[in-house]
Amino acid sequence: MISFDAHTRREPSPPPASRWTVAEVEALYDLPFMDLLYRAQQVHREHFDANEVQLSTLLSVKTGGCAEDCGYCPQSAHFDTGVKATKLMPVTEVVEAARAAKAQGATRFCMGAAWRSPKGRDMAHLTEMVREVRALGLETCMTLGMLDGEQARALKDAGLDYYNHNLDTATEFYGDIVGTRSYQDRLDTLARVRAAGIHVCCGGIVGMGETRAQRAGLIAQLANLDPYPESVPINNLVPVEGTPLAGAEPVDPFEFVRTIAVARITMPQAVVRLSAGREQMEDGLQALCFLAGANSIFYGDKLLTTANPEAARDRALLERLSLRAADQAG
Numbered sequence: 001m002i003s004f005d006a007h008t009r010r011e012p013s014p015p016p017a018s019r020w021t022v023a024e025v026e027a028l029y030d031l032p033f034m035d036l037l038y039r040a041q042q043v044h045r046e047h048f049d050a051n052e053v054q055l056s057t058l059l060s061v062k063t064g065g066c067a068e069d070c071g072y073c074p075q076s077a078h079f080d081t082g083v084k085a086t087k088l089m090p091v092t093e094v095v096e097a098a099r100a101a102k103a104q105g106a107t108r109f110c111m112g113a114a115w116r117s118p119k120g121r122d123m124a125h126l127t128e129m130v131r132e133v134r135a136l137g138l139e140t141c142m143t144l145g146m147l148d149g150e151q152a153r154a155l156k157d158a159g160l161d162y163y164n165h166n167l168d169t170a171t172e173f174y175g176d177i178v179g180t181r182s183y184q185d186r187l188d189t190l191a192r193v194r195a196a197g198i199h200v201c202c203g204g205i206v207g208m209g210e211t212r213a214q215r216a217g218l219i220a221q222l223a224n225l226d227p228y229p230e231s232v233p234i235n236n237l238v239p240v241e242g243t244p245l246a247g248a249e250p251v252d253p254f255e256f257v258r259t260i261a262v263a264r265i266t267m268p269q270a271v272v273r274l275s276a277g278r279e280q281m282e283d284g285l286q287a288l289c290f291l292a293g294a295n296s297i298f299y300g301d302k303l304l305t306t307a308n309p310e311a312a313r314d315r316a317l318l319e320r321l322s323l324r325a326a327d328q329a330g
């Protein structure tokens with residue numbers, strides 16, 4: 001059995017960012033695979049227990065019908081993907097799902113909404129969700145699109161621990177993927193979240209047809225945020241029929257592992273999350289991702305609209321790798 005009563009460890013605050021040039025990040029990517037993994041594992045062990053993985057459960061609290069046109073996303077109203085649009089979920093249903101996630105061993109509950117940004121009229125409902133989920137003893141995370149300063153502060157006051165808002169790819173490739181907002185819009189929201197005192201969860205997607213230099217560009221952007229994010233999700237594109245990226249060429253799995261390793265080395269104290277795409281991965285590949293420094297996963301049968309490995313399969317995988325579920329970070 002996996003033990004969920006692991007020891008208490010507070011997540012450290014990242015130190016001031018050191019500047020990474022894209023060329024320096026590319027040089028890490030270019031290392032021989034074994035050297036890169038060795039280095040990533042060394043950095044990982046300086047800051048974390050290498051046998052611990054943090055478990056977050058996702059819930060889509062408002063699905064589909066999104067006004068944005070992100071080329072990877074099944075929830076955009078611009079594409080016909082068969083995802084049914086829903087209204088914002090009642091707080092009682094969210095709390096029920098959070099309670100179930102906690103019972104399964106998750107320590108963080110992430111609530112996602114398919115919005116460009118929340119409306120003023122939704123804020124009371126959202127802050128109530130945060131308060132009630134937190135009252136269960138779970139860490140809270142939300143991803144709701146762009147926020148203004150007032151919204152960020154209201155979420156912080158309600159007790160929101162993390163806000164997820166991804167940069168997704170390199171600056172120069174962003175316009176090929178998203179047309180309805182800019183990279184600067186993303187950076188502005190991230191700055192407001194940071195200013196409100198909420199921990200930042202920010203990462204990206206691999207496998208959208210970007211070059212290695214553009215993958216390095218994304219990692220450099222993330223690592224140069226000052227401070228760099230406390231949590232860095234690395235998603236492998238889940239190709240969804242109907243989206244413009246449905247036919248994207250998958251990246252070499254070892255290139256994905258390299259991306260995890262490079263994120264670990266450039267953001268040593270961040271929790272690096274092996275995010276979307278695990279359903280399509282062999283267990284051996286996931287083990288390599290953990291070796292490369294990934295120390296968090298989404299845990300539960302569903303991501304937002306697509307499949308994630310079943311919780312029982314993940315528990316079995318962790319047990320085979322002698323990985324413990326990390327206790328709440330604080």
Ligand code: SAM
Pocket residue numbers: 072073074075112113114115116143144145146164165166168204205235236237238239240276277304
């Ligand atoms: N609407 C909000 C936003 O865009 O920030 C929050 C939800 S959005 C679905 C959160 C993240 O999910 C995106 O930034 C992207 O990184 C990831 N994502 C969406 N569709 C994906 C896919 N098909 N494969 C991998 N990651 C995906």
Ligand code: DTB
Pocket residue numbers: 058074075110112143164166203204233234235238275276303304305306307
């Ligand atoms: C993140 O970086 N990945 C998660 C979470 N943050 C919100 C979302 C993945 C979504 C995958 C596609 C879907 O299930 O709709």
Ligand code: SF4
Pocket residue numbers: 066067068069070073074075076077113114115116145
């Ligand atoms: Fe909307 Fe977010 Fe999907 Fe973009 S990624 S279409 S903003 S839900």
